[in-house]
Amino acid sequence: MREAHPGLPDFDYVRPASLEEASRFLAENPQSARPFMGGTDTFVRLRDGFWKETRYLVDVKNLDGRAEITFDPRNGLTVGAAVNMNQVVADPQVRAHYPLLAQAAHRVASYQLRTRATLIGNLCNASPAGDTLGACLLFGGILRVHGVEGFRDQPLAGFFQGPGRTALQPGDIATSIRFPLPVPGSVGHYEKLGRNVLSDLAIVGVTALGHPDSSTASGHRFHLALASVGPVPVILRDLLTQAPLTPEALDEAAGRAMEACHPIDDVRGSARYRKFMVRNLSRRALNRVWEGLQSGHCCE
Amino acid sequence: MAHHRISVTVNGSVESVDVPSNMTLLTMLREKLGLTGTKNGCTAGECGACTVFLNDEPVNSCLVLAVECDGAEVRTVESLARKGKLDPVQQSVIDHNAVQCGFCTPGVLISARALLDRNPDPSEEEIRDALVGNLCRCTGYVRILDAVKDAAQVGAASETGGSR
Ligand SMILES: Cc1cc2nc3c(=O)[nH]c(=O)nc-3n(C[C@H](O)[C@H](O)[C@H](O)COP(=O)(O)OP(=O)(O)OC[C@H]3O[C@@H](n4cnc5c(N)ncnc54)[C@H](O)[C@@H]3O)c2cc1C
Ligand code: FES
Numbered sequence: 001m002r003e004a005h006p007g008l009p010d011f012d013y014v015r016p017a018s019l020e021e022a023s024r025f026l027a028e029n030p031q032s033a034r035p036f037m038g039g040t041d042t043f044v045r046l047r048d049g050f051w052k053e054t055r056y057l058v059d060v061k062n063l064d065g066r067a068e069i070t071f072d073p074r075n076g077l078t079v080g081a082a083v084n085m086n087q088v089v090a091d092p093q094v095r096a097h098y099p100l101l102a103q104a105a106h107r108v109a110s111y112q113l114r115t116r117a118t119l120i121g122n123l124c125n126a127s128p129a130g131d132t133l134g135a136c137l138l139f140g141g142i143l144r145v146h147g148v149e150g151f152r153d154q155p156l157a158g159f160f161q162g163p164g165r166t167a168l169q170p171g172d173i174a175t176s177i178r179f180p181l182p183v184p185g186s187v188g189h190y191e192k193l194g195r196n197v198l199s200d201l202a203i204v205g206v207t208a209l210g211h212p213d214s215s216t217a218s219g220h221r222f223h224l225a226l227a228s229v230g231p232v233p234v235i236l237r238d239l240l241t242q243a244p245l246t247p248e249a250l251d252e253a254a255g256r257a258m259e260a261c262h263p264i265d266d267v268r269g270s271a272r273y274r275k276f277m278v279r280n281l282s283r284r285a286l287n288r289v290w291e292g293l294q295s296g297h298c299c300e
Numbered sequence: 301m302a303h304h305r306i307s308v309t310v311n312g313s314v315e316s317v318d319v320p321s322n323m324t325l326l327t328m329l330r331e332k333l334g335l336t337g338t339k340n341g342c343t344a345g346e347c348g349a350c351t352v353f354l355n356d357e358p359v360n361s362c363l364v365l366a367v368e369c370d371g372a373e374v375r376t377v378e379s380l381a382r383k384g385k386l387d388p389v390q391q392s393v394i395d396h397n398a399v400q401c402g403f404c405t406p407g408v409l410i411s412a413r414a415l416l417d418r419n420p421d422p423s424e425e426e427i428r429d430a431l432v433g434n435l436c437r438c439t440g441y442v443r444i445l446d447a448v449k450d451a452a453q454v455g456a457a458s459e460t461g462g463s464r
């Protein structure tokens with residue numbers, strides 16, 4: 001009987017016993033082997049006929065107890081690679097110190113998908129629409145990566161090279177991500193436009209982070225990360241430092257965000273629509289952050 | 301393609317199953333174990349008809365490999381009724397006529413049960429959020445929302461004390 005939906009193509013499931021074994025296997029089979037965590041991107045890509053050369057799926061989520069979130073008041077937050085999105089959303093330390101990260105993770109798909117989807121998978125998948133990329137970039141995330149040469153730190157700045165392309169080399173396995181302590185008083189907000197209110201890939205996503213800074217004329221510093229409007233996230237740092245904060249100044253910063261991005265037309269939206277939405281959502285996100293900074297509350 | 305002999309507890313009974321690498325949990329449940337309550341709507345994580353409990357958390361079984369479930373505990377819609385008594389969510393869905401074709405219902409029931417296990421008194425917003433991944437193409441969502449709201453009020457946790 002013909003299947004109503006295509007099944008997964010043939011591959012061998014491989015479960016290495018150690019990170020060394022996993023990195024070696026991946027490096028020896030650079031074209032045909034792929035690491036996976038939750039598989040929510042991987043299986044869909046395979047089923048849709050992408051990655052035709054994949055022969056081995058290497059399950060790296062069961063290595064070295066990396067399913068933990070830890071917080072250290074000096075070093076910040078570390079999220080293990082096998083931690084799923086629901087754990088990120090619910091974690092008290094994440095909610096207390098990095099609520100923006102919880103908010104962004106919550107915007108990924110549905111509860112049952114988030115049981116499997118991981119933060120690390122979202123980053124390594126490097127989709128420009130990924131909901132958590134902006135928050136991870138603005139918090140200065142540093143990936144811990146195990147490769148054939150051993151461990152190294154890989155800052156997220158410079159990590160994203162294009163849709164689905166990252167600085168990872170064959171054999172590299174991201175094992176965790178660390179976020180330094182946020183600047184005291186930081187407030188963040190994520191605005192996502194999808195085809196529906198909840199769950200769906202972003203047509204445009206705007207992540208905003210602001211914090212007090214006594215060295216600037218405004219007494220603050222704002223940063224923006226824009227999703228789905230270029231091959232990699234678009235980052236605008238150090239906004240709104242030159243003059244006192246006014247609604248007009250926030251509008252102008254939102255206009256700068258619009259000018260800074262060069263989106264394309266695709267099935268989810270035209271380039272022109274995306275640019276206007278970047279301005280509107282940036283204005284909204286900056287205003288939410290500004291409100292949060294004034295009230296002394298982190299917004300969500 | 302490699303095959304794997306796995307041991308998995310499904311609805312309380314330990315099963316030893318031979319699965320190829322590319323078999324999903326959904327296919328294993330339906331085609332190896334004959335548990336056809338779990339539905340295949342999209343095989344892409346979009347519709348939620350395939351939702352089951354994996355180690356007490358709901359997952360899209362179309363996006364889990366069977367081989368990954370070695371040593372795991374799986375519960376499907378077939379496990380919700382106990383000793384001939386429906387789970388409060390099942391009863392409430394019937395009472396509210398929240399079923400038409402019924403294709404989405406097994407997934408809705410699992411998502412709703414999972415919600416009430418982790419939060420016995422959810423707000424409407426929390427119910428909507430928990431059911432975002434369950435598409436229904438015929439009943440409409442209002443009856444489903446009402447059914448889950450009532451189930452929360454009536455039963456809180458199910459007779460078994462929920463799933464944990
Ligand atoms: C129905 C559906 C809805 C979705 N909605 C959203 C959404 O709203 N927002 C959003 O951002 N995403 C969405 N996604 C995409 C996906 O769920 C996320 O990107 C998720 O976070 C991926 O995590 P994963 O663990 O499942 O990744 P995997 O599929 O396991 O991996 C993704 C990629 O990263 C690589 N990789 C994984 N782990 C490692 C590692 N440790 N080291 C090196 N490389 C690694 C893999 O080789 C692969 O290329 C959706 C997907 C589906 C199927
Ligand atoms: S069949 Fe799994 S989500 Fe649709």
Ligand code: FES
Pocket residue numbers: 398399400401402403404405435436437438439440
């Ligand atoms: S009852 Fe038919 S899809 Fe929901």
